[in-house]
Amino acid sequence: MSLRDWPIKQKLTAMLLLISGLVLLLTSAAFVTYQVVAFRQTTLKNLSTLGRVIAANSTASLAFANQADAREILSALKAEPHVVAAALYDKDGRLFSRYPADLPRDSLSAAPARDGYRFEQGHVIGVEPVAEVGNARLGTLYLKSDMKAVSRTLWLSAGIAAGVMGISLLAAYLLAAVLQGWISQPVLALAETATAISTRQDYSVRAPKLGEDELGVLTDAFNQMLARIEDQNRALKQSEEQLRRYATELEHRVAERTHELEERNEALRRNAAELTASNTELDAFAYSVSHDLRAPLRSIDGFSQVLLEDYAARLDEAGRDSLQRVRAATQRMGTLIDDLLKLARVTRAEMRTEAVDLSDMARDIAAELQRTTPTRQVEFAIAPGLGTRGDPRLLRVALDNLLRNSWKYTAKQAQPRIEFGSIQVNGTRAFMVRDNGAGFDMKYADKLFGVFQRLHSVAEFEGTGVGLATVRRIISRHGGRIWAEGAVDQGATFYFTL
Amino acid sequence: MNPGKILLVEDNPDDVALTIRALKSHNITNDVIVAQDGVQALEYLFGPDGGPGADELPAVILLDLKLPKVNGMQVLQRIRADERTRLLPVVILTSSDEERDVIEGYSLGANSYVRKPVDFVEFTEAAKQLGLYWLLMNRAAPTPRKL
Numbered sequence: 001m002s003l004r005d006w007p008i009k010q011k012l013t014a015m016l017l018l019i020s021g022l023v024l025l026l027t028s029a030a031f032v033t034y035q036v037v038a039f040r041q042t043t044l045k046n047l048s049t050l051g052r053v054i055a056a057n058s059t060a061s062l063a064f065a066n067q068a069d070a071r072e073i074l075s076a077l078k079a080e081p082h083v084v085a086a087a088l089y090d091k092d093g094r095l096f097s098r099y100p101a102d103l104p105r106d107s108l109s110a111a112p113a114r115d116g117y118r119f120e121q122g123h124v125i126g127v128e129p130v131a132e133v134g135n136a137r138l139g140t141l142y143l144k145s146d147m148k149a150v151s152r153t154l155w156l157s158a159g160i161a162a163g164v165m166g167i168s169l170l171a172a173y174l175l176a177a178v179l180q181g182w183i184s185q186p187v188l189a190l191a192e193t194a195t196a197i198s199t200r201q202d203y204s205v206r207a208p209k210l211g212e213d214e215l216g217v218l219t220d221a222f223n224q225m226l227a228r229i230e231d232q233n234r235a236l237k238q239s240e241e242q243l244r245r246y247a248t249e250l251e252h253r254v255a256e257r258t259h260e261l262e263e264r265n266e267a268l269r270r271n272a273a274e275l276t277a278s279n280t281e282l283d284a285f286a287y288s289v290s291h292d293l294r295a296p297l298r299s300i301d302g303f304s305q306v307l308l309e310d311y312a313a314r315l316d317e318a319g320r321d322s323l324q325r326v327r328a329a330t331q332r333m334g335t336l337i338d339d340l341l342k343l344a345r346v347t348r349a350e351m352r353t354e355a356v357d358l359s360d361m362a363r364d365i366a367a368e369l370q371r372t373t374p375t376r377q378v379e380f381a382i383a384p385g386l387g388t389r390g391d392p393r394l395l396r397v398a399l400d401n402l403l404r405n406s407w408k409y410t411a412k413q414a415q416p417r418i419e420f421g422s423i424q425v426n427g428t429r430a431f432m433v434r435d436n437g438a439g440f441d442m443k444y445a446d447k448l449f450g451v452f453q454r455l456h457s458v459a460e461f462e463g464t465g466v467g468l469a470t471v472r473r474i475i476s477r478h479g480g481r482i483w484a485e486g487a488v489d490q491g492a493t494f495y496f497t498l
Numbered sequence: 499m500n501p502g503k504i505l506l507v508e509d510n511p512d513d514v515a516l517t518i519r520a521l522k523s524h525n526i527t528n529d530v531i532v533a534q535d536g537v538q539a540l541e542y543l544f545g546p547d548g549g550p551g552a553d554e555l556p557a558v559i560l561l562d563l564k565l566p567k568v569n570g571m572q573v574l575q576r577i578r579a580d581e582r583t584r585l586l587p588v589v590i591l592t593s594s595d596e597e598r599d600v601i602e603g604y605s606l607g608a609n610s611y612v613r614k615p616v617d618f619v620e621f622t623e624a625a626k627q628l629g630l631y632w633l634l635m636n637r638a639a640p641t642p643r644k645l
Contacts, residue, residue, distance in 0.1 A: 290594040
């Protein structure tokens with residue numbers, strides 16, 4: 001584990017120990033150094049004192065060259081166990097006496113070294129001149145002391161320093177262990193809180209505040225941040241909850257609508273099926289009518305004609321008239337059937353929607369009407385460019401019926417006029433077929449478009465009462481509306497939208 | 499005038515009588531063979547077992563559509579499917595002028611489609627026109643048997 005990754009507790013403890021250790025080390029080094037220096041000076045001083053005393057005592061023995069006396073003086077050095085060797089030199093520098101007596105000669109220098117006290121080669125050396133006060137020099141005293149005392153002092157003070165250091169470090173460690181808590185505890189508390197939040201996502205916990213220092217400020221800031229996060233979290237959860245509610249509501253609504261739609265679809269399907277069924281029935285009916293209903297009519301008409309041709313001689317005028325009436329009725333019935341079939345066809349025909357020019361269509365129909373009855377003079381006023389979208393075949397049938405209607409009902413008019421155009425009704429374009437023919441009483445306007453409903457007798461105007469019903473069927477199949485306005489002998493106007 | 503026979507396929511006796519009368523009234527004297535349903539018509543043309551039927555094929559067939567047993571469209575189909583009668587003129591003469599009948603009739607190879615008018619005078623006129631056209635004006639394809 002790298003130093004960086006140490007727990008903050010250990011870091012703090014280590015830091016404190018390092019600092020106090022360094023301080024202690026420096027202090028101890030100073031202490032030991034001082035001890036040693038002081039002791040060495042003391043040692044030198046002691047030795048010089050000793051040297052001066054012995055030198056003073058030795059003046060007589062040197063002055064009188066009394067070797068025995070000199071030996072005795074030197075042997076007094078036994079009291080100083082540190083002094084390992086001593087010697088007296090006479091004024092010419094010759095060795096005069098030595099201590100201890102058995103000291104080999106060559107362990108001492110032949111001539112005295114320069115005066116003074118100094119450390120040399122692990123020993124303290126002292127060279128003291130021997131002279132009477134105020135007189136000439138008599139000789140030289142040489143002293144050699146070992147360093148045992150110095151090194152003992154050194155070891156002692158080093159030991160004391162080590163001991164003090166050890167105790168101090170222990171104390172520092174114990175103190176650091178306790179004091180680091182001041183800093184580490186709030187940090188650890190913060191860390192713990194942060195961990196708890198990140199693992200449990202619980203933003204309601206708060207870091208405990210342990211003081212008013214910078215860590216306290218940090219804790220406050222942290223807690224404030226937490227409070228804000230908690231608020232935002234709550235708001236978020238509320239919006240989420242709301243969203244979920246909306247989503248659920250929406251789902252419900254969609255499900256409801258889907259259900260309704262399905263029901264409606266089902267109803268539509270049923271209706272469509274019913275419609276298809278009734279359409280099929282109508283189809284079968286129309287087919288059957290087309291084939292079967294006309295056959296007997298043909299027989300009635302045919303055999304009436306046979307009677308008229310083959311038995312004319314045996315019939316009187318009334319009999320022939322009756323037969324003619326039978327034939328007329330039969331043919332009218334044939335026309336009725338044909339018209340009904342047309343109406344049925346209009347109802348079941350498939351719609352094909354495309355662009356249709358109604359003006360063109362109207363001009364075409366007008367020309368056809370003129371061609372079939374060239375004796376009539378009718379004024380047509382057809383507005384140009386009236387286009388729309390629809391089934392061209394069905395629209396042709398509708399427009400044909402309307403124009404033919406006008407053509408028919410203007411037959412008794414001196415100056416017949418038929419108009420085709422368009423007007424705006426409630427913002428919608430309505431097409432219009434207007435004539436100045438027989439018109440009709442508005443009282444019966446609602447009967448105009450009913451099947452077999454007629455406002456005129458056949459004697460007045462030919463017709464079956466199916467044409468306008470067919471027109472209305474076509475207009476309503478296009479999603480449009482048809483209505484009429486008119487007055488007796490004032491003409492009629494038919495309006496339709498698509 | 500083509501001396502060939504006319505095969506009238508018609509189940510309604512009134513229509514048979516009126517058609518024959520209409521033809522005769524315009525001096526169309528060709529033999530008219532009447533088949534009262536599709537089966538009779540096919541038997542006449544191909545024999546009871548599908549073998550050779552009439553020695554001489556008719557000059558024209560007047561075919562009603564709504565017939566008992568085998569209807570007109572099926573008869574037409576059989577006529578056109580057979581090598582011997584493939585080119586025989588067939589006129590559909592019927593009550594209906596339903597668009598799908600007209601289309602189907604022509605699709606199956608009818609040569610003409612005539613709707614019987616209710617008015618007998620018109621009907622007679624139509625019969626006359628038919629007789630004149632198919633027996634007098636029209637040059638029929640040579641029948642295979644004569645080759």
